[in-house]
Amino acid sequence: MARLCFDYGHGGEDSGACYKGRKESNDVLSIGKAVAAEVRRHGVTVDETRISDATVSLQARSNFENRNTYDYFISFHRNAFQPEQAKGVETYTYLNGGSKSKGLAEKIQAGLVALGFVNRGVKETNFHVLRETKAPAVLVEIGFIDNSEDNNLFDNKRNEIIRGVAKAILENIGIDYTEASASTQSENRQTLYRVMAGSYSVRENAENQVQKLKAAGFDATIMIFNK
Template sequence: MSRLCFDYGHGGEDPGATYNGRRESDDVLSLGKEVAEEVRRHGVTVDETRTSDVTVSLSDRSNFENGNAYDYFISFHRNAYEPEKAKGVETYTYLNPGEKSRELAESIQASLVILGFVDRGVKEANYHVLRETKSPAVLIEIGFIDNSEDNILFGEKRNEIIKVIAKAILYELGIDYVEASTETEEGNGEMLYRVMAGSYGIRKNAENQVQKLIEAGFDATIMIFNK
């Protein structure tokens, strides 16, 4: 089973970048936890360096990651420069990154740019959480907190941001993204119930069954569950 370590920057006594009452530590905690839930929905284990507004030192973050074997370490941040002077997203790897971290960084960066953020590129940096972690690591700067346009994008496209980051991670893990579905939907004011048509241990068999259902006129898709 795939396993990830999510790191939400700052927290507690360290709010990170701030602007007009907005705190980086709050933004990345809230957003990152939703990305974690979206990834977990696909059977991936996600451990988090913090899950509330608490202070976590850089060494505690890297020590936490070093305590387990992870497929990736992903640190969530928001950028800052001078008010309204810079904008966009950028994704960091450690110096001379390995192929896995570089590819994940490029996938996440491209996904966020599609949503309308200015592309500041994939960069390398000697940040502690990139240098002192064992697994392939990336650090995401999701827009500038001191830029009004980026904050609008961060708010209005929040669900899309969560989705595209989760998709990029799952892609690098070799896991197909599956759209979320609800147990009930409204249709002409009536309750609808979903029906499952079998479970399969081999994906090809599941794909064959989906094709048969589609040919028979039924709406069908594959959903992934762990035993």
């Protein structure tokens, strides 16, 4: 079965690019782990260079990859330039990268562009994690963190991004993507716990309590129960 190495850029003391309180290190850790979970659901082994907000050097990342044999090394990042001046996605391979890395990069790029990101193309570069890793390697910049439009796409189309990148990876290793079953989707739903702040026999008293809660910043409403 295929084995992949996922690398989530930056982390710990290195936040990467930041904009309006948003950190690249947090964004890529969150989205990357979600893609890993989606790929694992198809029976693929995914190892990760970090699984928390930890500082990991570039050398430690490539050393981690070099300790095992992987089908692909995939590094997740977000871009930055000048606030609100640049946008879009771009995917990198090493200089004169082979057909495997180029093919995966093109599939990932196409999947993200289909979601509305500006197409900045597949490019070649001399990044450490592309140069010093043994497996075919790609690095994807999922939009600009200092661009509000890209951030809206990143947030509002999060699930589509996860599926799109997962589909591209699975296609490149010869595995058909299947949607999660209803039971799996149910397990992934967020559980919320509602708190009752009292019961009143007089509606006016209930309405007064609702107003107090709303004034304090709580989501409050009246629910009617018949004894």
